Amino acid sequence: MPLRRPGARSGRVLTGLVLAAVCLTVAVSSGLAFFLGDSRTVVVASHDAVVTPTFDGYVALRTGPLLPDVRQATGGPIGVDLVLGKTQSSSVEELFARYAFIASEPDSQVAKVTAAVRDMAVSAALRGAALGMVPLGTWWLLGPHRRGQLFRGVRTRKGVAAALVLVSVPLLLWQPWSADEESQESQGEWEPLETFMAGFPIPAEAAGIEIRNSATTVQTQRLIQSAVDTYEKSTEFYDRAAEEAGALELHEPADDETVALVVSDRHDNIGMDRVARAIGDRAGATVVLDAGDDTSTGQPWEAFSLDSLNRAVDDLDRFAVAGNHDNGPFVAGYLDDLGWQMLDGTAVDAPWGGLLMGVDDPRSSGLGNWRDETGLSFSEVGERLADAACEVADDGERISTLLVHDANLGGESLARGCVDLVVGGHTHVQAGPELVEGEDGRAGYTFTNGTTGGAAYAIAVGSKPRRDADVSLVTYRDGHPVGTQWVRLRTNGVFVVGEYAELVLDDES
Incomplete structure (x- = not known):
């Protein structure tokens, strides 16, 4: 057995290191x-937004050419730039009110x-x-003989020239000598929001927010103050x-009972989401319809x-249909x-042990689609839904709940x-439960929930x-x-609780 030289072993260790x-x-x-x-395009605060990570420790909101940029420290080394893009709004005032509401x-x-x-x-x-493994893979593929040839070649004129080319490649890609022109953004300076809005009250939650003091007008200050006012009132009311x-x-459920929380017609009112969840928790709800x-x-x-909505109830069993204002396929x-x-018109097992069925409103998501068929009217979809529900009932088990946007569809x-119960919304007015004698x-x-968002129209x-x-x-x-x-929840912040209404279904039903 050949003896290994001590120097060879230490050389291999050094090479490995x-x-x-x-x-x-x-x-x-x-x-x-x-x-x-890298960057990602997501929908944030009602805008298409490009998210780019940074190492400046700030979340910076780049709002575009007309509105001031804002930023806030993250408390860590990683930051993010949010460049706001397209949205839909009828006015700047409406947009600022929306910002405040989302905030x-x-x-x-x-x-x-x-x-x-x-x-x-x-x-x-x-x-x-993956790139880090390239040197290791290259080392193994070359082998000791070829590596020796390359190392010896480095000391030649050709090797020096090749090394210079390799070094210049990243430099040419980087091009540190090129620079952008002086911009309006670079001329602005960041200042605390409370300084920018001197003379106006700023909520404690806004501490640490900075705004770029570009050519911002008094009109912009007024809009910001209006947004701050909306934020404070909204937070206080819904909290x-x-x-x-x-x-x-x-009503407190018995141990063998399951409670479902019904929401409808939220129409973007995210303030009510935490209120709805609090009501559901108080009632012992484990399901959302x-x-x-x-x-x-x-x-x-x-x-x-x-x-x-999803963040408020993401730990509950969640079932939904799209309403007539949820136009197109996006919401579903x-x-x-x-x-x-x-x-989608198919019976599914419900968390309470029965069967649940529902379908999107015919006036949304393709104007009357029934699975793969389109162009159906409201009444035609109602008939198709009844056909599907009765087919299940004929097999021995009725649908315990039919979830639709408009109770008339059921x-x-x-x-x-x-079916035992049809649950809907749409009218923005609570109605029922009303007993309906069938065949x-x-x-x-039939039962209709009012508007969870407290919406006037949409x-x-x-x-x-x-x-x-x-x-x-x-x-x-x-x-x-x-x-x-x-x-x-009334507009003055006072709750009104309806009486618990028992639903009596005889054995034949």
Whole structure:
């Protein structure tokens, strides 16, 4: 057995350490470059926004050429630039009011940006690690003989020239000698919001916010002050309502009962989301039934509303249908991506042990689609829905709840005696429960929730509800609905609780 020289072993260790250091340096440097050079386009604060990570320790909101930029320290080394793009708004005043409203419930938007930055960090780390393995793979592929030839060649004129070319490649790609022209943005300086708004009260939550003091007019100051006022009023109103909801006198479910929280017609009012959740917690709700119209237009800029609702109830069982204002496929697709079970006319097992069925409003998502068929009227979809519900009933088990946006869509199903309860919204006025006698004496109930967003028409954004805001509770036992109760938050902040209404369904029903 040949003896190994001590120097050879130490040389291999040193080579290994150098190679590991090179791989690590390449992986870290390239990973950082990938991270800082990456970006994601997401919908934040009702805008298409480009999210780019930084290492300046600030979250900077770049609002465009007409409005001032704002930023706030993150408390850590990693920051992020948010460049706002397209949105839909009829006026600058409306846009500022929307900003203030979203700022009063920011968690869902912060979570979305955080997820985007985390995704970019993971992607950059994987790409950096892949590049970091290139030196190691090259070392192994060359082998000792070829490596020796290359190292000897470096000392030649040709080798020196090749080395200079290799060194110049990253320099040419970087081009540090090129620079942007002096810009309006670079001329502005950051100053605290309380200094910029001197003479106006600033909420404590705004501490640390800075604004770029460019050529901003008194008109902009007025808009900012209006937004601050909306923020303060909204936060105070909904925080107080959520706290008071925890002390409401509601029906308490028995151990063998399941409670579902019903929301509908939110129309972007994210302030009510924490109130609805507080009511649901007080009632012991473990299920959410969303009867649609979460938005006003069904456009991607309204993703903030869906993010807020989802964050408020993401630990509950969630079922939904799209309403007539949730136009197009965006709302249903977005909620589906967030983990909601979107009902499509097929019976599904409900958390309370019975069967649940529902379908999007025919006036949304393609104007009357029934699965793969389009162009159907409201009444035609109602008939198709009744056919599907009665087919299930003929097999021996009635639909315990039919979730629709407009309760009238379930009228034919009730008339045929195939469902226990139809739950809807749409009218913005609470109604029911009303007993409906179906065929062969098989009765069912219809129940309409009011507007959870407190919406007047399709508009609900503001410092408080524009009209009374409703949520409802449905109690189930042994797979069937046994009671309903509505809860109403008036525009003056006072709660009104409806009486618990028992639902009596005979054995034949």
